[in-house]
Amino acid sequence: MTKVYLNxxxxxxxxxxxxxxxxxxxxxxxxxxxxxxTVEVYTHDKxxxxxxxxxxxxxxxxxxxxxxxxxxxxxxxxxxxxxxxWEYRKKIGYIENCRLVFGEADYLPAxxxxxxxxYLVIQxxxxxxxxxxxxxxxxxxxxxxxxxxxxxxxxxxxxxxxxVQQKGFLSAPFDPRITIRENGLVFGVDLxxxxxxxxxxxxxxxxxxxxxxxxxxxxxxxxxYTGSFELHAAHYGARSVLGLDISGDAIAQARLNAELNGLQxxxxxxxxxxxxxLKTWSKEGLTxxxxxxxPPAFTKNRETIQKAIAGYKEINLxxxxxxxxxxxxxxSSCTNLVxxxxxxxxxxxxxxxxxxxxxxxxxxxxxxxxxxxxxLENTNYLKFLIAEVS
Numbered sequence: 001m002t003k004v005y006l007n008x009x010x011x012x013x014x015x016x017x018x019x020x021x022x023x024x025x026x027x028x029x030x031x032x033x034x035x036x037x038t039v040e041v042y043t044h045d046k047x048x049x050x051x052x053x054x055x056x057x058x059x060x061x062x063x064x065x066x067x068x069x070x071x072x073x074x075x076x077x078x079x080x081x082x083x084x085x086w087e088y089r090k091k092i093g094y095i096e097n098c099r100l101v102f103g104e105a106d107y108l109p110a111x112x113x114x115x116x117x118x119y120l121v122i123q124x125x126x127x128x129x130x131x132x133x134x135x136x137x138x139x140x141x142x143x144x145x146x147x148x149x150x151x152x153x154x155x156x157x158x159x160x161x162x163x164v165q166q167k168g169f170l171s172a173p174f175d176p177r178i179t180i181r182e183n184g185l186v187f188g189v190d191l192x193x194x195x196x197x198x199x200x201x202x203x204x205x206x207x208x209x210x211x212x213x214x215x216x217x218x219x220x221x222x223x224x225y226t227g228s229f230e231l232h233a234a235h236y237g238a239r240s241v242l243g244l245d246i247s248g249d250a251i252a253q254a255r256l257n258a259e260l261n262g263l264q265x266x267x268x269x270x271x272x273x274x275x276x277x278l279k280t281w282s283k284e285g286l287t288x289x290x291x292x293x294x295p296p297a298f299t300k301n302r303e304t305i306q307k308a309i310a311g312y313k314e315i316n317l318x319x320x321x322x323x324x325x326x327x328x329x330x331x332s333s334c335t336n337l338v339x340x341x342x343x344x345x346x347x348x349x350x351x352x353x354x355x356x357x358x359x360x361x362x363x364x365x366x367x368x369x370x371x372x373x374x375x376l377e378n379t380n381y382l383k384f385l386i387a388e389v390s
Contacts, residue, residue: 005028007044013375021061035056035057038073051071082139086100097201100115102369105372110126110129111124111125115144116198119150120144124136127161152196153167176193176198177190182204188256202334202367203384206362209386210232214238215237216238217327218290219234224251225254227257230242230269231257231263246272246274255269282321290328292331297333313346333382335381338383340363358387358389360386
């Protein structure tokens with residue numbers, strides 16, 4: 001097997017178990033390099049580090065799958081890892097709709113699998129895991145006997161691995177427009193054309209956190225996508241809810257979701273640029289009891305991190321100005337490069353500039369089916385805050 005030798009001085013990150021090994025951390029490679037093939041990794045003095053897959057076209061040269069020298073990388077390996085991931089979800093109560101595999105957090109780097117009822121959606125985001133896709137799908141068939149498996153590899157990150165974007169059925173074709181249940185509500189999910197894998201499962205528990213703060217409230221939801229937060233607000237007793245999103249398709253699905261739950265009289269959705277609406281309406285003096293902000297990631301690279309922070313500050317400042325005294329701000333960030341500390345600092349700066357005071361009610365990360373591994377920063381990506389505004 002091809003052997004990869006690390007530099008004499010390796011980062012604490014690798015020593016502490018991080019599975020990524022970058023090109024500039026490698027001293028030499030002994031043997032033939034086949035993109036996506038399995039290699040063994042050693043320290044400079046030939047101590048075994050682990051086994052993983054290599055891609056010379058990627059800045060992440062090797063992604064480790066195991067540090068156990070006795071463990072082979074074969075179809076049985078992936079079957080075991082998928083079984084372990086499912087056992088973890090069952091232990092913590094995430095069974096019907098959940099993230100079944102969360103990449104590095106489930107010791108399967110660059111693999112994402114979401115479970116929607118009896119349907120599975122898969123993303124293989126590196127060349128190495130792409131090569132094992134047939135074995136992974138076979139294992140999923142054995143473990144779950146799913147009604148269907150769909151591939152959502154229409155993501156730009158694949159191009160960094162030298163792969164093309166693609167999507168389609170990995171099982172017999174089926175209708176990719178399905179419905180799921182969450183917290184007593186019903187949502188339509190488009191597995192083929194929806195954002196990411198069709199639905200944002202990571203906010204499931206956070207949506208339930210609205211249940212006390214929205215009773216009899218007038219609620220504004222910006223960047224509402226298909227209305228999951230907005231419908232939860234109505235379900236939990238809001239007097240009226242307005243959701244805003246720039247996507248006409250998302251708004252159309254949000255309206256259908258409102259009808260599915262008999263909440264169309266409480267919930268109204270509008271296709272509009274939420275950034276512009278917040279800026280204009282805050283200047284016009286429109287106010288609400290609760291303002292919810294759930295924007296997309298503002299950046300995926302460190303070069304534009306300051307611009308992202310400025311964006312978060314701006315929308316939260318505008319949102320706070322529209323909240324009646326004693327009302328609540330519900331705000332999120334899914335930008336991986338913005339740490340929880342930096343996010344809270346940005347919100348506080350926005351409050352200062354808006355001349356408002358905040359009292360934290362809830363601050364937490366994504367749902368537990370997206371587990372966080374300390375030292376793997378990309379697993380701790382979602383920040384969710386509810387704060388009283390005075």
